Amino acid sequence: MDGAPSKDPKALSVTQLLRRMKNLLEVQVGEVWVEGEVSNLRRQPSGHWYFSLKDDGAQISCAMFGAKRRSGAEVIEDGTKIRVFAEASVYEARGQLQIIVTRVKAVGAGDLQARFEALKAKLQQEGFFEASRKRAIPKFPQRIGLITSASGAALQDMLNILKRRAPWVQAVLMPVRVQGRGAEQGIANAIERMGQPHRYDLPVCDVLIVGRGGGSLEDLWNFNEEVVARAIVNCPIPVISAVGHEIDFTIADFVADLRAPTPSAAAELAVVDGVEMKQALERQARRLRRAVHNRLERLQLSLDGLKRGRMRDGERMLREPSMRLDAARTALQQQMQSALSERQNSLHQAQMAHRAQHPLKVVERRMERLQGLSQRLGRATDEAIQTCRKTLDRHADLLRALGPESAFRRGFSITMDERGRILRSAKGISKGARIRSRFADGEVESEVIEGEDQA
Numbered sequence: 001m002d003g004a005p006s007k008d009p010k011a012l013s014v015t016q017l018l019r020r021m022k023n024l025l026e027v028q029v030g031e032v033w034v035e036g037e038v039s040n041l042r043r044q045p046s047g048h049w050y051f052s053l054k055d056d057g058a059q060i061s062c063a064m065f066g067a068k069r070r071s072g073a074e075v076i077e078d079g080t081k082i083r084v085f086a087e088a089s090v091y092e093a094r095g096q097l098q099i100i101v102t103r104v105k106a107v108g109a110g111d112l113q114a115r116f117e118a119l120k121a122k123l124q125q126e127g128f129f130e131a132s133r134k135r136a137i138p139k140f141p142q143r144i145g146l147i148t149s150a151s152g153a154a155l156q157d158m159l160n161i162l163k164r165r166a167p168w169v170q171a172v173l174m175p176v177r178v179q180g181r182g183a184e185q186g187i188a189n190a191i192e193r194m195g196q197p198h199r200y201d202l203p204v205c206d207v208l209i210v211g212r213g214g215g216s217l218e219d220l221w222n223f224n225e226e227v228v229a230r231a232i233v234n235c236p237i238p239v240i241s242a243v244g245h246e247i248d249f250t251i252a253d254f255v256a257d258l259r260a261p262t263p264s265a266a267a268e269l270a271v272v273d274g275v276e277m278k279q280a281l282e283r284q285a286r287r288l289r290r291a292v293h294n295r296l297e298r299l300q301l302s303l304d305g306l307k308r309g310r311m312r313d314g315e316r317m318l319r320e321p322s323m324r325l326d327a328a329r330t331a332l333q334q335q336m337q338s339a340l341s342e343r344q345n346s347l348h349q350a351q352m353a354h355r356a357q358h359p360l361k362v363v364e365r366r367m368e369r370l371q372g373l374s375q376r377l378g379r380a381t382d383e384a385i386q387t388c389r390k391t392l393d394r395h396a397d398l399l400r401a402l403g404p405e406s407a408f409r410r411g412f413s414i415t416m417d418e419r420g421r422i423l424r425s426a427k428g429i430s431k432g433a434r435i436r437s438r439f440a441d442g443e444v445e446s447e448v449i450e451g452e453d454q455a
Contacts, residue, residue: 015092022090025097029088034060034099035107038080040216043067051076053084053099062086064101072104078217079113082106112217116224119251123226128233134257135238137270141206142350143170143357144270145194145237147187150175154213154242154263161264166271168350170357172203178212184225191228195235203357208235209266210252211242223250232256242266292332299325408440426451 012020036053043049049067052059062084067073075082083106086099127133144162148155150173162169174190177183187210197204210232212220222228223243229251232239241256242263253259260266303321355361400406404414415423418434429435433448 014095018090018092018095022092025088025090031085031087031102033083033085035083036060036081037112038076038078038082039218041076041078049073049076051078053082061091061096061098062101063091063098064104070102070104072106075106076104079116080106112221112224116251119224119226119229120254123229123251123255128229128255133233137238137240137258138206139272141169141270142353143172143203143205145172145174145205145208147174147176147190147194147208147210148212148263149178152178152213154211157264158209158242158267161267162271165268165273165275167274168347168354169271170203170354172205178222179215179219180222184222184228187222188225188227188231191231191235191239195237205237207238207240207270209240209242209260209263209270210256211240211260211263211266212244213263214245214248220244220248220250223252225251228252229255240266240270288336296325296329405440408438414438 034053036055036059039052039054039059041049041051047066047068049064051062051064053062054060064070064073064076067076072082082104084099084101085103086101088097088099090096091098123129146155146158148158155173159171162171172194174194176186176190178187191208191210193200194202194205194208210223212223214220220243223241232241232252232255238257240258240260241250241252242260242265243250243252244262246261258269260269303325415435415437417423417429418436420436423429423435429448429451431448431451433451434445435448436443436445
């Protein structure tokens, strides 16, 4: 029937739409050579490699199936600039545009890799990598500074390891951004601040750990910036670099006093294992007890032999050696007890020092200081107000003494013309003019009957 609405056209499913797009790309674009810089390389156990190719304006996902069997695959690394022969396609499961790589050629190092090598050569020439410049990491640190992201998994890994291996060690966190534009300046500033704790009212640390978890070359790039490298070199406190995974190397790793393959490994390198140290002490104590016991047994055997001898008055001859043996036993026991007490006192002092540096204690001391400053400010404000009030009272008295009101009270008045101007002379006041006179208790208006200009 004319004018009747037509039926809705049949809609495509998402799969059908993506399949059409895929077919269109494979036919219209087909296989092409593409050039760009590698980033986010992921090698899967299946042998398939996934990465991105990028330039200044865009990036595209790449898949390379059976990569190790493909020509040129050995040149694919993050930051490398390559040329690939690939087929344009669509990954239907995600609706993602991608290219399927079949061949690879190296074009040269990417921009990031080139910058990395240039800065590395510059700092090496300045002697930043020399082993003689680097400082030893203290064996028994009491406080360790952590410069990393407050929300990253690397922080939790380090804290767990420090708590397990050395619960007496205090960890001081200086949270920073570890990725993105400008993050390198924040990292460098944090290193400088923790290197000068008295200037910035921070706890004094024995060693610093600077790092983050793994990522691509771009993710780790902030630790390849010159400002971070110079901050590490200039820091008066030994620095452990812990950036990325074991295969990742950054400029910070080369200039640091010690390079750890991961943040977790950095925490293990920074402290001794308390459990192992306790076991070692126990083993030494057992060896000492065995040596003392064996020595006493030998002396006892010698003594028994002398007692069984045929010498006359042997018991009397053995009195002095027996007394020396008893004295040696007593001295040894006292030394062992003294050594044990000394170690217990050291542990107690370390625990007391740890509690004194607890954040709640620090906050309490600063609150007391703030309260004292507030009271001083209140007293100074009251004194200033009293001084201003006295000055104001003096000025008011002076104004009352010299102002017109005092003249009014003595019987004087002020005469003004119609426009409110003060008349200081009778000259110029004509007959019929309206004038006003002001007294202490009010004003009156008058008309001039006879003026100065009349004969």
